[in-house]
Amino acid sequence: MTKTITDVICPFCGTLCDDLEVVVSDDGKKLLEVYNSCVIGTEKFLHSQAPDRVTRPRMHQEDGSWKEVSYDEAVEYSAQMLAKAKKPLMFGWSSTNCEAQSVGNEIAEISKSCCDNTAATCHGTTLIAVQDIGLPSCTLGEVKNRADRIIFWGCNPAHAHPRHMSRYSIFPRGFFTGKGQMSRKLVVVDPRVTDTAKMADLHLQVEQGRDYELLDALRVALKNEWLPDTVAGIPAEKIRETAAMLKSGRFGIIFFGMGVTQSLSKNHNIDAAIALTKDLNEHTKFSIMPMRGHYNVTGSGEVFAWQFGFPFSVDLTRGFARYNPGDTSTIDLLTRGEIDAMFTIGSDPGAHFPISAVKHIAAVPSVCVDPHLTPTTGVSKLHVPVAFNGVETGGNCYRMDNVPIDCRKVVEPPEGMLTDEEFLTKVRDRLKQLKGVA
């Protein structure tokens, strides 16, 4: 006999779908099938059942081989590394729950570390812009029920957030959007003809790196001021047409992704997009929302902001929280060689950072806490596998619209494996002993 668990939360992307059904074996030890989720989400659940999964911590040996160690030895190495380092960096946090993040922040405070989450290479620039000029946002429920003008700017949810369009932004029939897709106009701004762009009513094929100019031109068009003949490869007429279309809606939303947050202008793109949203509110109701990637990167920002006052790139080395991306941000710390120990959890910088930064991870004492085998575990001195959060343990997570949702445990982890929170708690307690903190 098998059991079907309903209303399971998907721990993959920031959409944090909450309608999955998971079939598990009668004893709750095997996960057999996943329904309703996208192909990536399904894979995340099924990957926990991989027969070749690493279930015990491993130390990298001098000859490049791995030696299995106990969790206690892993705790000792991690605590000693953090206690000795002059400037340790604790990075990641986006693929674990808020409870673990909070324990991690305690560790960072005791060890006087720098701590940062994956926003550093993702929506960190958004957070800078939000701090500069604010964010008129809403929840995804409002988008589903009200939005009739949808803009996807520099993002491709058809592939990156596969169920976003069917659950919230394009297809669902909401309270005031009874005709579903028919009641919405979709604008996509992307230099490439992506699968999302193919569905658009209007695709603005902006020149690469000219989003800032196009956003400014839209603001100028809203004020009926002079415009040059073409801006960012788009004719002025088309820009004025787009501005008119956005104004004519009842409720609009700009969703934006890494096409604008990590291309030329970075935070300024978002700054201008928020300013455009503000301007549009003089004509109709408009909101803006970042398409957050990891399922709990939003939660990590919330926990950092709640405990330290800043949402990412926090430097605690002087005993109080400082924040200035460019100085305290992970890539800069690594490429400038500012840190002397690296603790990674719930993220894979090895696959996403510039090679010069990854080389520095390989050069210093390093721990990687991750259930998977990744390029980061490959360059780290110690790899600590843990239970899959959202599959083998529950915990609080935040959706991209800042709505907290509790993840659910659906299956038992392999015997003897710790969760992120359990491992971090042991490290924290050992670190307290080493530092003589009560």
Add this chain to the structure above:
Amino acid sequence: METVTITMKNAPALYLEADTISPDAFAGKNAAQIAELPAFEGNVPTTLGKYFEISGTAGATAADTKIVVKGDVKKVKYLGFKMSAGELVIEGSTDLYVGAWMTGGKILAKGDVAAFAGLAMKGGELTIEGNAGNYLGAAYRGDWRGMSGGKILVRGNAGSDIGMYMTGGEIVVNGNVDVHAMTHAEGGKLLVKGNAKSKLGGQMVKGEVIIFGSIDTMMPGFKPVGEVALEVEGTRAMFSHFIGDMGERHPKRKGETVYANLYKKI
């Protein structure tokens, strides 16, 4: 004026945060007392004396004190942090936050400086003989008040985001500047004798930008309004005049809307 010379002898393994290297902190102290001034290497509290050889005695006040920094200080941050008077001469290149939040006095950096130099500066003179990094004379993160007074002169090139949220004062760059110069500026003046890249003056409310060279891509919000003859630092020439950023909000003064002015040499 008394001169204190500090020479790097034991370079830090990581980076040294030396926000006490300023005439204000040195004033009234002898070499031994200066050696005891606090600094940080990572999370380890330390003193200047562990890294620098210190000679000379400071004047009674900051205004009577001149500091000469010698040796390799590429890994030292915060030189001239919050200084209000006196002089600081940096013989080589250095790292972040040179003259950040300074309110007076003079800094002369003979090499390059990294990002955040002259951050939120209120007064004084900052001269950089090499190149400057990003965020020169800009606002601190989240602040809407960048450089508000004083003068910055860069003989080389400057990076991106210079003069962001600037409200007053003057920046002169003899070389080229990168993207986003004077973004969000609400006053102040930027003179670039070389070329500017794109996004120049984006979201600018008030203030003045003068460019002698080329502009990679003009912001669409800057509207051409004609040509004017200007005399800039002894050079008299014709300039194309633009006003903007038309997409941004603009205040009114005596019934007239105030725009930022951008002049490009013809």
